[in-house]
Amino acid sequence: MMKYLTEYRDGLLASRMADCIKNTSTRPGRFMEICGTHTVAIFKHGIRDVLPKDVDLVSGPGCPVCVTATRDIDKAIKLARIPDVTVTTFGDMLRVPGSESSLQREKGHGADVRMVYSTMDAVEIARRNREKKVVFLGVGFETTAPTVAAAVIAAEAKGLSNFSVLSSHKLLPPAMDALLSGGELDVTGFMCPGHVSTIIGTAAYEAVAAQYHTPCVVMGFEPLDILQGIYMLVSQVEAGEARVEIQYRRAVAPEGNRNALETMDRVFEPCDAPWRGLGVIPKSGLAFRKAYRALDAEALFDLEVPDSPEPPGCKCGDILRGVKKPVECKLFRHVCTPENPVGPCMVSSEGTCAAYYKYSRL
Amino acid sequence: MCVAAPMKVIEIEGDTIRAELGGTTKEANLSIVDERPEVGDYVIIHAGFALHRIDPEDAKITLALWKEMGVIDEIPD
Numbered sequence: 499m500m501k502y503l504t505e506y507r508d509g510l511l512a513s514r515m516a517d518c519i520k521n522t523s524t525r526p527g528r529f530m531e532i533c534g535t536h537t538v539a540i541f542k543h544g545i546r547d548v549l550p551k552d553v554d555l556v557s558g559p560g561c562p563v564c565v566t567a568t569r570d571i572d573k574a575i576k577l578a579r580i581p582d583v584t585v586t587t588f589g590d591m592l593r594v595p596g597s598e599s600s601l602q603r604e605k606g607h608g609a610d611v612r613m614v615y616s617t618m619d620a621v622e623i624a625r626r627n628r629e630k631k632v633v634f635l636g637v638g639f640e641t642t643a644p645t646v647a648a649a650v651i652a653a654e655a656k657g658l659s660n661f662s663v664l665s666s667h668k669l670l671p672p673a674m675d676a677l678l679s680g681g682e683l684d685v686t687g688f689m690c691p692g693h694v695s696t697i698i699g700t701a702a703y704e705a706v707a708a709q710y711h712t713p714c715v716v717m718g719f720e721p722l723d724i725l726q727g728i729y730m731l732v733s734q735v736e737a738g739e740a741r742v743e744i745q746y747r748r749a750v751a752p753e754g755n756r757n758a759l760e761t762m763d764r765v766f767e768p769c770d771a772p773w774r775g776l777g778v779i780p781k782s783g784l785a786f787r788k789a790y791r792a793l794d795a796e797a798l799f800d801l802e803v804p805d806s807p808e809p810p811g812c813k814c815g816d817i818l819r820g821v822k823k824p825v826e827c828k829l830f831r832h833v834c835t836p837e838n839p840v841g842p843c844m845v846s847s848e849g850t851c852a853a854y855y856k857y858s859r860l
Numbered sequence: 861m862c863v864a865a866p867m868k869v870i871e872i873e874g875d876t877i878r879a880e881l882g883g884t885t886k887e888a889n890l891s892i893v894d895e896r897p898e899v900g901d902y903v904i905i906h907a908g909f910a911l912h913r914i915d916p917e918d919a920k921i922t923l924a925l926w927k928e929m930g931v932i933d934e935i936p937d
Contacts, residue, residue, distance in 0.1 A: 500882050502866040502902055502914060505923075505936065514931045535863050562861045588907070590861060616908025618889055641862040644892045645909045652891075693862040696904060696912050726925065748866070748919035749904050749912055755894040758911065848861060 502748055506720030515725040516548040523732045526552040528684060530820050532670060533691035534561035534848025535719055541857035543721040545728075553732065557853075559673050559776060559818040560691060562638045563590045563846040567772040570666045571596035572803040573796075574635050577664065578609040580799065584627065586620035587635040589613045590846045595839065597806035617649035624653060624661035633795045636665040636784075641693040643667045643784055644758035647765035650793050664795040665784050668771060670694055671702035672782035676773075678710045682821055687713040687731040692723075692746045697762075699754025703742045711740040718746035765790050774808075774842065775815025814841035817850050824854040831855065864906035866914060869897045879905060 505511070531537060537557045540546065546555060559565045575596045578585045585601065592602045592613065605611040610630070614620050617634060624632035636646045646663055653661040670691065677683045690703055695716040703714040713734035717727030727745040734741060744750050762784070771783025786794035795801070808815060812834070813827035824830045824843070834840040836852055843849035867879035867886065875890045877897065888903070888910045890896060895913040897903050902914040923935045 501868070502919060503881075511926070511931050515926075515929070518929050518931065533862060535861075588861065616889070618908055638861050641864070641906055641911070645907050648889065648891045648909065691862060693864045693904070693906060693911070696864070722926075726922070726929075729929070745922065747921045748914050749864075751894070751912075751918070755892070755911060757894055758892040761892050846861075 503720065506718070506722040508722065512721050512725055513548070515722060515729060519553070519725065519729050519732055520550050522729065522736060523550045523553055525735055527686045527732055527735050528554045528556060529687045529689050529728065529731055530556045530558045530685040531689040531691070532558040532560035532674065533694065534564070534846065535693070536560065536689060536691065536724070537850055537853045538848055539719045539724060541853050543724065545721065545724050548725070549728065553728065556685065556820045556823070557817070557850040558677065558820045559773060561843065561846050561848045561850070562642070562668060563594055564814065564842040564849045565668055565773045565775070565818060566594065566637055566666055566842065567774050568597055568806045568808065569772065569803055572806060573801040574601060574664060575599050575604055576801055576803055577633055577795065577799060578604040578611050580631075582629070582631055584610040584612060584623060584630045584632045585635060586612050586614050586623055586632060588637065590848070591635055591637055593839065594842050594845050595809070617645045618652065621649050621653045621656070621658065621661060624658045625656065628660055630660060632661050634661070634663045636663045636667050639668055639670050639691070639694050640697045640762070643766065644697060644762045647762045650765045650790055651761065653793060654790065659792070662793045662795040662798050664801075665766065665786060667766070667784040668773065669768065669782050669784070671698070671706070672779050673773060673776060674706050676776055676779045676782070677819060678706065678712065680819070683819065685712065685820065686735055687715070689727055689731070690714050690716040692716060692718045692749055695744075695746070695750045695754070697755050697758045699750070700742045700744060700752045707740045707742050713740045714742045716744045716746050716750050718749060775818035809840050812841040814843045814851070817843055824851040827851070862906065864904050864911060866902045867905050869899050869901050869903055872897075872899060877903070877910060879903060879910075
């Protein structure tokens, strides 16, 4: 038995949980998840199939690869073209198209681009290859950013002057606020991301719930987690409440992970950052603090790139804001496929378009 | 990208643990974990780092809600 997993995958319990939702729900609900892992889990477990008809689930800007601006991809590509640079990255980033190339294509042309599982693997590559300048592409939300900060601290402690990070990290709560304050978003509740919340806790959602009267439930990723989380949202909607609740208690404490937050805060400070589809959102990115600027790839290399337009016809921006579904994009399935992706939402396995392509008959 | 899984700690050496899930083992770094685990504890692991030590009592809060909803009859250990 796999403790903390098996019981959350039990089919009989799941059907009872689905009944609880059906018996409780009398009003329409439109709930947004903001986590690529939720996007995939909802499809994989067929969650939509067991929900009442008027409970709709939509995806928001929860895939870090997808929200990375084309300009930031172009910077990574520019880095990869510098002869003595080794670019290290999580696998998801390799195929994302910049304005005229991708890291994978650069690798095919001889660039030294390596996939790593952990940021510490990138530090190890720097230790073993002192003649190379090893740059890690820091992409990800609050779950990942502390692991990058820990790697920066470790590299500095080891005196690895050939290691640096291109920080394109994103913070989720400012994006939620931007979505809601934009006024075009029509959701009745947020399915808050489980592992981002392991780090940040629930304080940031309190403001969202109060200011926009929108219920927020932090949920896990197993079928029973998601169904229970939806039950909690539905119950709040029925009661006319807008509170922050944690379904995913085994992984999330209200105060979050202070150690990880302090590590992140030691290396990075919030900065304005560009999001694909959402534009520049104040204080939604992470920039190096002065003390660690020697490991900031942005300061070490000339990474100026021209502004780049989005691919013509691509609706990734609207999809990331939750105002369009992939089937409403003319390129979806016809021109844009996982083999030949036009936009990032089709590239990343956790992208909304890739998930719809793989799992949905629509 | 924020995929993470609960794994059982089977070995601790300095700031590194070895953890197991369904027969596969992984190493993870402890430098950003919220609470240092002991062998036998479960931790949430993401990209080579342990993020969180699972407190069995916290896990029971979720199961207590299931019982309240009528989804389970008894809270399992």
